[in-house]
Amino acid sequence: MNNQKSIAAFKEAQQHIPGGVNSPVRSFRSVGGNPPFIAKASGSKVTDIDGNTYIDYVGSWGPMILGHSHPKVVDAIQHAAARGASFGAPTLAETEMAQLIKYLVPSIDMVRMVNSGTEATMSALRLARGYTGRDLVIKFEGCYHGHNDSFLIKAGSGALTLGAPDSPGVTEGTARDTLTAQYNDIDSVEQLFDKHKNQIAAVILEPVTGNMGVIVPEKRFIDGLRKLCDENETVLIFDEVMTGFRLGTGCAQALLGVSPDLTTFGKIIGGGLPVGAYGGRQDIMDLLAPKGPVYQAGTLSGNPLAMAAGIATLSLLQETPGFYDKLENSSALLEEGLRNNLKELKMKGVINRVGSMFTLFFTEEESVNSFADVMKCDTNLFGEYFRLSLESGIYLAPSQFEAGFVSAAHTREDIEETVKASYSALKKLK
Ligand SMILES: *Cc1c(COP(=O)(O)O)cnc(C)c1O
Numbered sequence: 001m002n003n004q005k006s007i008a009a010f011k012e013a014q015q016h017i018p019g020g021v022n023s024p025v026r027s028f029r030s031v032g033g034n035p036p037f038i039a040k041a042s043g044s045k046v047t048d049i050d051g052n053t054y055i056d057y058v059g060s061w062g063p064m065i066l067g068h069s070h071p072k073v074v075d076a077i078q079h080a081a082a083r084g085a086s087f088g089a090p091t092l093a094e095t096e097m098a099q100l101i102k103y104l105v106p107s108i109d110m111v112r113m114v115n116s117g118t119e120a121t122m123s124a125l126r127l128a129r130g131y132t133g134r135d136l137v138i139k140f141e142g143c144y145h146g147h148n149d150s151f152l153i154k155a156g157s158g159a160l161t162l163g164a165p166d167s168p169g170v171t172e173g174t175a176r177d178t179l180t181a182q183y184n185d186i187d188s189v190e191q192l193f194d195k196h197k198n199q200i201a202a203v204i205l206e207p208v209t210g211n212m213g214v215i216v217p218e219k220r221f222i223d224g225l226r227k228l229c230d231e232n233e234t235v236l237i238f239d240e241v242m243t244g245f246r247l248g249t250g251c252a253q254a255l256l257g258v259s260p261d262l263t264t265f266g267k268i269i270g271g272g273l274p275v276g277a278y279g280g281r282q283d284i285m286d287l288l289a290p291k292g293p294v295y296q297a298g299t300l301s302g303n304p305l306a307m308a309a310g311i312a313t314l315s316l317l318q319e320t321p322g323f324y325d326k327l328e329n330s331s332a333l334l335e336e337g338l339r340n341n342l343k344e345l346k347m348k349g350v351i352n353r354v355g356s357m358f359t360l361f362f363t364e365e366e367s368v369n370s371f372a373d374v375m376k377c378d379t380n381l382f383g384e385y386f387r388l389s390l391e392s393g394i395y396l397a398p399s400q401f402e403a404g405f406v407s408a409a410h411t412r413e414d415i416e417e418t419v420k421a422s423y424s425a426l427k428k429l430k
Helices: 004-013 071-083 092-104 117-132 172-176 186-195 219-231 251-256 304-319 323-344 379-391 412-429
Strands: 038-042 045-048 053-056 110-114 136-140 178-181 200-205 235-239 262-266 276-280 350-354 357-361
Touching (some): 092 110, 092 276, 117 136, 117 200, 117 262, 219 235, 323 350, 323 412, 379 412
Parallel strands (some): 200 235, 235 262
Antiparallel strands (some): 262 276, 350 357
């Protein structure tokens, strides 16, 4: 595979952009090798500037559930652009978007549009604090909620102590307000509630995780969180930036049968354009300015191009008969193929999948249900698998701790080719 142009482009980019990228994971730091610079994408495939084409399981890290450059989405963006890129004034498309989200997700009474997932979680947390008049937030080790200071916090020493900054630039003061619990361990949450009575504003989590690889919440855990939040009048926030409209039109909350108080969205609702949103219970959302005292604003929020792409995407998800069934079938086919590969080669590994989100964990363990399990993975082995896959035209997320995404554009042939390439890669790893 020729990648001379991408090598030169990455070298040049590093002269002007820190690390050559505008988001760290794109640099391939954790897997090694030179990231392909992408020239274009269509359907299930991306093409780099050297002319190599890959079957894409990154899908821009989640948004591209319809596949790339879906004609209806492209058309919607082009029409919107011709009418004006931004006005900083109300438009009909914003109300239409809000109505769509409310219609599809019953826990949402009101919704506010922002420009990224990071902005959505930051704003939801401020709102939860404003609503409860409390400062502390509980998050889970391994979950990712964007790069707000409040979430760049690691657990302090000992499970019951307060957090510590996980990045230079995050203050000790901010860290003190973030508590870290263990995913799928309701006791770890209960202990924090016991220790900090009437001080916890919010619990935030990925209702199905993608950012430490795919982990499914146990029923006892997710029901327990709802109960603890009810008992303590704490706001339960589902961060559905990744899972929202990925796991069905009702999102992860419909799948799990648990209603959060607030939900954050991003990725799919922008159809590939920069968008986020947060919404939920009327009495909480009523506190937002200009109706209430909790301030939050955005020059480009509800941007016409982003609304057009998002509405086109959500409409297609909803209107295409059997959309999620088809996605489930191709994803199941992929899972089955990968499982067979491991079996035939007598290799160990765990595949977690929910709908079109999947992770192949390189581990000796029998199952992966917690951050501790995730940490036992062989990241070197994954790195090798990643590079071999890329060589054979399969574009996976460049980290063991990520979800892969199947899109509606992935054909049976794509999946079969992927399974075959995966077999060859795994065989070389033995
Ligand atoms: C991607 C992601 C975010 C951050 O969204 P950005 O648009 O990258 O700021 C937040 N939460 C979850 C669960 C995500 O997957």
